[in-house]
Ligand SMILES: Nc1nc2c(ncn2[C@@H]2O[C@H](COP(=O)(O)OP(=O)(O)OP(=O)(O)O)[C@@H](O)[C@H]2O)c(=O)[nH]1
């Protein structure tokens with residue numbers, strides 16, 4: 001079997017990190033993987049095609065070529081576009097100005113309407129509403145009983161004048177239910193209907209008749225998250241045949257990717273309002289487009305990771321930094337600055353742990369010692385501004401003072417200064433080498449670990465050809481290695 | 494078609510069937526009743542306890558049976574039973590499938606469209622690519638040129654890939670009642686399939702018992718009961734609400750034996766395959782039935798609208814329940830159920846039945862060439 005998308009993207013991006021800039025071919029290779037992932041997640045083919053075209057257009061534009069890490073940027077675009085289609089932000093249920101609010105449920109056979117009706121009733125009741133359930137599935141054997149049992153379970157009355165099992169007219173029941181609800185002053189009417197196929201014209205007309213008879217405030221299209229390519233046909237049929245106002249995705253407690261969510265949202269343009277996540281009556285929650293986007297792509301928390309990194313690290317600032325380095329103006333002051341950026345991103349270990357395949361990195365993670373950052377920070381903080389800007393003036397007595405002030409030894413101070421100078425030199429070479437941006441995260445962010453420094457120094461002959469890696473080595477950092485030759489987005493490097 | 498012991502004629506009324514000599518069954522019904530009572534009693538206490546108890550009882554009973562009766566004589570008896578075929582009403586699936594291919598133009602130079610159609614039929618990316626490659630190579634070899642040639646190649650390829658000779662339900666061992674265990678995710682069509690299957694069997698003159706082992710979903714037992722009435726089958730229901738499904742399955746087996754049924758079909762609650770607890774429960778149901786009877790078929794019911802997740806379903810259910818065949822339901826809709834291709838390729842499980850509607854007669858036996866022609870369309 002194929003690994004998940006993030007694993008495959010790691011493959012695709014493997015070589016991109018050192019290049020810095022993405023070519024059109026790189027972007028296409030990435031998009032091919034994304035296309036495949038979307039299809040394997042059951043997103044409908046026509047939706048995938050449109051989606052990929054939209055992402056491609058953006059990816060070839062400025063925002064990617066100017067990005068600090070273009071590969072990251074492509075994934076970011078994919079995420080943004082997914083969320084945009086899935087509805088941007090959550091939409092709430094709309095209620096009638098004059099009660100009762102009428103909610104009609106419609107969908108294929110076996111999609112989970114009756115169970116959902118119960119959950120919705122409970123949820124509304126918990127909010128202080130007085131809902132009533134209406135049994136309009138007179139088709140499926142014992143659907144009426146099922147609704148009655150469920151109603152009893154959640155303590156909501158059920159309007160069921162017909163026994164069902166093929167007997168009774170659902171349109172009449174629906175009409176009477178509204179009258180009944182008005183009379184008895186129920187605030188919400190939830191109409192459960194029989195499952196029907198999109199191509200069953202007769203039954204689609206019947207659903208439309210129920211709609212006309214009840215004039216619902218919401219017509220919720222209930223769809224199984226395991227559904228495949230047919231989702232587009234079904235969604236179109238229900239949108240055209242009945243007209244829907246929102247979507248509910250069911251059985252999300254399963255392990256299906258749920259690409260149908262994207263198909264349905266795209267085809268109908270209607271928001272997904274709720275997610276049904278289990279057989280219990282509480283297993284029901286508002287729909288979160290961003291979570292769904294990650295689920296469809298199977299990207300773990302990698303997108304959150306990118307987001308976090310981007311939030312705390314301003315790209316312009318990074319550019320400025322790169323320029324400074326080129327002009328030999330990178331100081332310990334800047335270094336401290338970067339250290340603080342790193343802190344803002346949260347614990348490094350936690351960040352790395354969010355990355356798919358991170359368990360492979362476990363050992364290396366142990367080598368990144370946050371205490372190390374504390375120490376480094378303490379030393380720099382004990383320096384005067386002048387010292388930070390020009391470490392060359394650091395003579396023996398200054399170093400002793402700094403050591404005392406930071407609670408470290410003079411050796412610690414010496415080693416920091418040495419490694420800083422080496423790193424600064426390396427960065428300078430790197431920037432002059434015509435590399436437009438800094439691939440991956442800015443190297444200066446890496447903490448100055450001690451044990452690795454010795455190792456790196458010990459094998460001078462094997463210094464990495466990758467400037468980022470080389471600079472890191474000089475700074476005494478061992479880059480976390482996966483067996484795939486580097487982390488996906490240069491974090492940790 | 495299924496096979497049963499010859500002394501029972503197709504037209505024989507049920508009352509008479511019940512008078513068949515008890516020795517025909519490997520297990521003595523009288524003792525069974527005791528076990529059953531024990532189970533019913535215990536059921537009120539605690540589900541787990543009940544089952545352990547029941548399992549013990551079965552073991553004690555089995556050894557008792559061995560001392561009470563000469564095993565060899567017993568086996569000889571089984572071997573001597575003469576079987577006769579029972580012809581069941583014909584079912585066909587052609588009604589259920591609408592071609593997707595009829596609207597595409599085949600072009601040997603550019604088979605991308607073919608790939609698209611396969612993907613849209615839920616074959617999945619890998620299988621679609623493989624099929625397209627195979628069509629290409631066959632077309633080259635045979636020098637195919639026209640669209641008709643290509644259609645023929647595709648139809649042939651699909652027929653071949655889907656084709657196998659173990660489609661029939663395995664109701665031929667002669668050791669009755671034959672047990673069919675029906676499993677699948679929520680809402681796939683298990684209970685409906687059971688109703689259709691039971692009706693088909695009773696129409697052929699078989700005596701059928703249904704076991705209502707979905708003790709979880711609201712009104713699931715009542716739903717099965719409706720199908721039992723419609724199909725003229727017996728039903729074994731839980732005696733207390735929310736009874737352990739395994740104990741219902743156990744009782745069903747005992748009762749099917751006692752009432753000398755030809756076939757016992759067990760309904761189970763829908764469960765998503767990633768819920769380990771529920772999957773274990775299914776394993777237990779199977780083991781408990783096997784205390785008394787050999788299971789002839791474990792049918793996994795798959796909704797044809799299901800996408801790639803169906804493969805995960807097939808894997809998980811096969812692991813715990815030893816699935817012997819697939820029932821592909823809801824083929825009367827617009828979905829094609831192409832994922833069964835990969836299921837058969839990867840897991841070697843044949844599609845046996847298809848569901849093509851909600852009516853009692855709306856099902857058929859899967860036929861590779863009908864399915865292929867239905868998909869590709871007439872050339
Ligand atoms: N159109 C169509 N509908 C079907 C078919 N088979 C079952 N259904 C419908 O699908 C819905 C679910 O069927 P059930 O038989 O209750 O499914 P189940 O697997 O027993 O469901 P749970 O026990 O709730 O997990 C019902 O509305 C059935 O009428 C079929 O072949 N075609």
Ligand SMILES: [Mg+2]
Nearest residue numbers: 683684707713
């Ligand atoms: Mg059922």
